Amino acid sequence: MEALDQLDELLSCRLDVGRKAVKPCTIVIFGASGDLTARKLIPALYHLYLEKQLPDPFRIVGFARRAKSDAAWRDELLQDWQKYSRAKDVNAANWNAFAANIFYCEGEFSDAGAYQKLRNQLAGFGHEALRRNLVCYLATSPSQFALVTEQLQKSGLLLRDEGSGFEQKLVVEKPFGRDLLSARQLNNELTRFAHEKQIYRIDHYLGKETVQNILMFRFSNSVFEQLWTRQSVDHVQITVSETLGVGGRGGYYEEAGALRDMVQNHLLQVLALIAMEPPVSLEAECIRDEKVKLLKSIREFGPAQVSSFAVRGQYAAGEIDGQKVPGYRQEAKVGADSSTETFVAARLLVDNWRWSGVPFYLRTGKRLALNSSEVRVQFRPTPNVLFAAQCGPKLDANSITLRLQPNEGISLRFNGKAPGVSMEIRPVRMQFDYEAEFGAYTPEAYQRLLLEVIAGDSTLFIRRDEVETAWSIVDPIRQAWTGQPLEAAELYPAGSWGPAAADDLLARLGHKWRMTQSGH
Numbered sequence: 001m002e003a004l005d006q007l008d009e010l011l012s013c014r015l016d017v018g019r020k021a022v023k024p025c026t027i028v029i030f031g032a033s034g035d036l037t038a039r040k041l042i043p044a045l046y047h048l049y050l051e052k053q054l055p056d057p058f059r060i061v062g063f064a065r066r067a068k069s070d071a072a073w074r075d076e077l078l079q080d081w082q083k084y085s086r087a088k089d090v091n092a093a094n095w096n097a098f099a100a101n102i103f104y105c106e107g108e109f110s111d112a113g114a115y116q117k118l119r120n121q122l123a124g125f126g127h128e129a130l131r132r133n134l135v136c137y138l139a140t141s142p143s144q145f146a147l148v149t150e151q152l153q154k155s156g157l158l159l160r161d162e163g164s165g166f167e168q169k170l171v172v173e174k175p176f177g178r179d180l181l182s183a184r185q186l187n188n189e190l191t192r193f194a195h196e197k198q199i200y201r202i203d204h205y206l207g208k209e210t211v212q213n214i215l216m217f218r219f220s221n222s223v224f225e226q227l228w229t230r231q232s233v234d235h236v237q238i239t240v241s242e243t244l245g246v247g248g249r250g251g252y253y254e255e256a257g258a259l260r261d262m263v264q265n266h267l268l269q270v271l272a273l274i275a276m277e278p279p280v281s282l283e284a285e286c287i288r289d290e291k292v293k294l295l296k297s298i299r300e301f302g303p304a305q306v307s308s309f310a311v312r313g314q315y316a317a318g319e320i321d322g323q324k325v326p327g328y329r330q331e332a333k334v335g336a337d338s339s340t341e342t343f344v345a346a347r348l349l350v351d352n353w354r355w356s357g358v359p360f361y362l363r364t365g366k367r368l369a370l371n372s373s374e375v376r377v378q379f380r381p382t383p384n385v386l387f388a389a390q391c392g393p394k395l396d397a398n399s400i401t402l403r404l405q406p407n408e409g410i411s412l413r414f415n416g417k418a419p420g421v422s423m424e425i426r427p428v429r430m431q432f433d434y435e436a437e438f439g440a441y442t443p444e445a446y447q448r449l450l451l452e453v454i455a456g457d458s459t460l461f462i463r464r465d466e467v468e469t470a471w472s473i474v475d476p477i478r479q480a481w482t483g484q485p486l487e488a489a490e491l492y493p494a495g496s497w498g499p500a501a502a503d504d505l506l507a508r509l510g511h512k513w514r515m516t517q518s519g520h
């Protein structure tokens with residue numbers, strides 16, 4: 001066993017040896033008093049610090065409206081860390097050393113004076129790179145993206161110059177626009193002040209290990225890639241299900257709905273990685289080119305066809321893990337007659353040579369039966385002779401499931417003979433389990449993403465044409481649903497798998513939702 005492990009070590013190949021080195025910089029977080037900063041950004045930066053991945057020196061500046069001293073903000077962040085972090089206990093010496101790099105800048109986003117103050121603060125760090133290498137993280141509401149970017153540019157903090165050896169980057173959180181038109185406008189506004197290559201649009205799914213592994217799995221194994229075509233694949237199912245409801249985010253969610261919140265970004269990104277052609281190289285632009293090409297080949301349907309291809313739903317009261325939970329309409333900041341969808345299922349068709357005629361089913365929802373994200377590639381059944389002729393539909397077709405979270409792993413399902421004197425065929429599984437193979441190491445997506453921004457690698461971020469193409473796929477669905485009140489059949493009890501119509505969507509072509517994590 002040991003010898004095998006050593007061989008595995010010898011055969012592992014580092015692809016990142018030539019990656020850009022991280023240079024000293026300051027990370028300025030706009031909207032620093034928000035949830036994202038406390039829950040995700042600061043913990044991710046702290047972990048990077050502990051792992052010695054951050055540049056030396058570095059600084060973090062939180063920019064927000066409320067008056068607060070550096071010391072008060074550091075204390076708040078420590079308390080938040082203890083509230084949200086998986087590893088509750090903080091080594092005081094480590095935290096204090098990290099926190100000594102954190103500063104606060106009080107200011108309104110629209111106040112030019114506040115940006116001058118920020119400038120002075122950066123200059124006060126006494127290091128040219130900390131003043132001029134900036135990662136400006138817009139953890140603000142999307143309506144502020146353009147304003148902050150413009151102010152940054154006017155105050156001389158955001159420059160488009162090349163060749164100075166210093167870089168200013170903008171990191172933009174989702175949602176990026178509400179539809180194609182608004183996304184285009186936003187892109188136009190941002191690119192008035194910054195080059196496209198300075199803009200890092202976040203989709204945190206791309207920071208997940210298992211999502212990054214999709215490309216490795218597909219393009220470093222000849223066994224599977226040969227099967228990855230319409231000749232072998234019957235259909236593909238992508239499910240991202242959550243047991244959580246909208247919690248305190250009712251206000252945001254009323255505007256977004258599952259289509260904008262999940263499908264336009266996370267699900268389409270996973271689909272693009274599963275279905276794209278091999279890129280010419282591992283350069284960011286080559287990978288993003290292929291993703292865009294794939295998204296562009298998804299068949300657009302007009303609003304009149306939406307009901308044949310897409311299903312929506314909204315959770316009603318129900319039970320999750322034996323606990324009674326309220327329906328969506330009873331959540332805070334949600335209208336009593338809201339028609340916002342908390343569930344979407346869709347059948348998409350990819351009109352290209354590889355995938356023509358293969359349905360890609362997407363499904364996502366809140367307050368579903370399980371917390372689980374999976375991609376299931378369902379292969380075609382065997383010809384109807386021998387075993388298939390006798391067993392009929394009982395002879396299961398092969399499938400590969402990529403379990404994105406939790407229980408991260410990959411499993412291949414095939415049939416085998418049950419041992420014994422009888423002739424019994426039954427499905428068995430071959431499993432790869434991340435934890436068993438590599439130990440329990442699942443870095444937060446934000447850790448990876450922040451490091452990539454600092455290093456200036458945009459592979460894991462969404463390019464302008466990518467975000468716009470994704471909107472053009474979901475816009476017709478949105479248009480068809482807008483102004484159409486939800487019908488009773490579209491409500492699903494919390495703790496279920498969504499409305500019955502989601503099953504009918506697959507049943508029309510003789511398919512059925514299948515998931516390994518739910519045991520089928």
Ligand code: BG6
Pocket residue numbers: 242261262
């Ligand atoms: C976010 C959505 O982008 O992704 C949330 O806004 C959703 O509504 C979350 O819960 C899911 O992310 P994860 O990493 O928990 O699967």
